[in-house]
Structure formats: structure tokens, C-alpha cells
Amino acid sequence: MPSVSRDAAGRPRTPLWNWRRQLAGNLLPMALAAVPMAEGLRIALRTGDTTGAALHWVAGSCVVAWLGANFFGLAGNGSLRREVGRSIPHPRTAWFVGHAPSGSWGLLDPHEDVGFLYWTEDRIVYSGERNQVVLPRGSVRRVRFRANPHTWALLGGWVSVEGTVDGRAARMLVEPRERPTLLGNFLAARRLIRELRLWAAGQGARPTSAVSR
Secondary structure, eight states, X not given: OOEEEESOTTSOSSOSSOHHHHHHHHHHHHHHHHHHHHHHHHHHHHHSOXXXXXXXXXXXXXXXXXXXXXXXXXXXXXXXXXXXXXXXXXXXXXXXXXXXXXXXXXXXXXXXXXXXXXXXXXXXXXXXXXXXXXXXXXXXXXXEEEOXXXXXXXXXXXXXXXXXXXXXXXEEEEEEOOSSSHHHHHHHHHHHHHHHXXXXXXXXXXXXXXXXX
């Protein structure tokens, strides 16, 4: 099996990626979308007409919700990265990512944990606040995209590193958090997949990053 540890020694006792931070990324887009939604409902109740202006306001709320999720869904991500980076040793070129164990389902956010992803000549490592996962390169069979709740809005998804360790299926699910927007990270995930496929094929070993530092 892959090397997996939870609440590892040296990790912060109180996670920085807590429910307050997770909730903030959901509340702001919802609050923004609620304004045109409320106006559409007000017009519909006043006029009895659910088409025309009322429908336009409701449709507008969906657009606002998408924009709000994209631009504010990662509110505070920059400061979170800096704070987590001070407590978790990692290479300078590591990717800052969200992570979830295979089969888990976060109530507030797809990312159960946040931390850093990097790889060497013989292994890939996720080192987070709660979890640490290590997969030998020789065990990796493929790197692919997998859907998560961000995918429903066309704003993200998992980078899935999959293989077999000791005869059992192993999977590492991460999603980039390098960019300030969800869409930016969705695009960065394509680069990460390409880099990891080259690494798994033995055509590259140095860690890389979605942004220059």
C-alpha cells in the first residue's frame, strides 16, 4: 500500500485549513448570487409573471454564482499557502494543492486537506496538514483527470495519480491551488498532468510549479 499517515508528528495541531476558511469560499459566491435571485423572485411575486424580467434576473444569478465561485472560491488562498508553507517542509518548486483520500466526500469543500505535491526520481509525495502520501514511481500506472464538485461548474477537478502497490489499487487525488482563481487552477491542472505523465514514463524527474517563484 502507499505510505499514508494522518495527523503526522510535526503537523499543526489546529489545522489552518479549517471549516471557517472552507465556509468563506462558499458563502461569498452565494451571497453575491442571492441579490439577483431575490430580485427575480420579487418581480415574479409582484407581477405573477415568471418569464421576462424575472427569468432574466434568475438566470443572471447563475452567472453571478459562477463568477463568484471562480474569483472568490479560493478567498484567502495566498495567505493560507504562506502559513501552511511555514509549517510543512517542501521543495521551493512544489505545487500547492488540495487533497482528499480516495472515496472521501467533503461537506464544505472537495479538499479535505491542503499541502504540497512534489516528486523525485523514484517517488511522488503529497505532504499536507493532516495527511502524507508517498507513491513509488514504479507503482504508478497512469495519471488522469477525475471529476469532483468543481467539475460540475467547469471550474476544476482532480489530478489522479493511480497505480498498484503490493497488489492493491492506489490512488492519489490532488487539485492545484497555485492560481488565485478556480479556472486558473483548472488550466494549471492540465500542465500538472502532462508533467506527471512524463515523470511516470521516466522522461523527467525534477519537480516543477505552476508559477515561477
